[in-house]
Amino acid sequence: MRVVNTIKDKRIRIICGHYGSGKSEFSVNYIKNLKKNYDKVALIDLDVVNPYFRSREKAEELENEGIRVISSSIKGSNADLPSLAGDINVPILDKSYEVVIDLGGDSVGARVLGRYREDIANDSYDMLVVLNANRPETHTPQQAITYIKSIEESAGLKVTGIVNNTHLLKSTTIEDVMRGQKLAEEVAQELGIDVRYTACMERLADELPEELKDRYFPIGMHLRKEWMS
Structure with a gap:
C-alpha cells in the first residue's frame, strides 16, 4: 500500500460523511496509513448511528497492527447500543498520540462529539x-453544503477539508471519481476550505490527472466482504 503523506493534517482528525459515503472505510484506511508514519496511533469510533460497516468491526485486526481502537464500552461489534468507553479522552488529551475519530454520519451522530x-x-x-x-x-x-453546515452546528466544530470518495464500489470508474472531484472542488471553494484528498482504488490511480496525484489516497476495501463488493 502506498504511504500517504499526512503531515499537513492536524494531530486530531475527525472523519465524517453521510451514510454510504465510505467514511468508515476511509477512516480504517487512514489509520492504517498513519501507523506507517507514527508509533502511537488511535482510532476512536464515535459512530453511534449506523449499525453497519463500522470501523470498530476491524478492532482486532487493527490492534494486532499496533493501532489502539476505542469505541463502545459494550463488548461485541454487533451490540448496537450508544454506549461510549470511558477512555475515549485518553488519546485526545495525550499529545503523544495521533488520533482519527470516525464520527456518526448525520447531525444527530455529530452531537456525541x-x-x-x-x-x-x-x-x-x-x-x-x-x-x-x-x-x-x-x-x-x-x-x-447544507449537510456540512448541519454537521458543524451539531458538533460545534468547523469542517476544515473535504475528501472526494465518489465510488460505486468495484464498479467505480475514473469518470465517477472526476465527477466527484468537480463537486468537491465547488463545495470547497464556496466554503473557503480545501479538497484534502482524492480517494479511489489503486487500479484507478494511473488514470488520475497529474494535478490530483499529490492528493491521491488509495482505498482498500476492509469493511465489506468480497461478496458485497
Whole structure:
C-alpha cells in the first residue's frame, strides 16, 4: 500500500460523511496509513448511528497492527447500543498520540462529539468530510453544503477539508471519481476550505490527472466482504 503523506493534517482528525459515503472505510484506511508514519496511533469510533460497516468491526485486526481502537464500552461489534468507553479522552488529551475519530454520519451522530468538543478545540484538529457524489443526499453542491453546515452546528466544530470518495464500489470508474472531484472542488471553494484528498482504488490511480496525484489516497476495501463488493 502506498504511504500517504499526512503531515499537513492536524494531530486530531475527525472523519465524517453521510451514510454510504465510505467514511468508515476511509477512516480504517487512514489509520492504517498513519501507523506507517507514527508509533502511537488511535482510532476512536464515535459512530453511534449506523449499525453497519463500522470501523470498530476491524478492532482486532487493527490492534494486532499496533493501532489502539476505542469505541463502545459494550463488548461485541454487533451490540448496537450508544454506549461510549470511558477512555475515549485518553488519546485526545495525550499529545503523544495521533488520533482519527470516525464520527456518526448525520447531525444527530455529530452531537456525541459535544462531550469532547472543548478538549478537541483546545488542541490541533482537522475535521474532514467524506463526499460521495453518487449519494442522493450530497449529489449537488448545495446539498453537500447544507449537510456540512448541519454537521458543524451539531458538533460545534468547523469542517476544515473535504475528501472526494465518489465510488460505486468495484464498479467505480475514473469518470465517477472526476465527477466527484468537480463537486468537491465547488463545495470547497464556496466554503473557503480545501479538497484534502482524492480517494479511489489503486487500479484507478494511473488514470488520475497529474494535478490530483499529490492528493491521491488509495482505498482498500476492509469493511465489506468480497461478496458485497
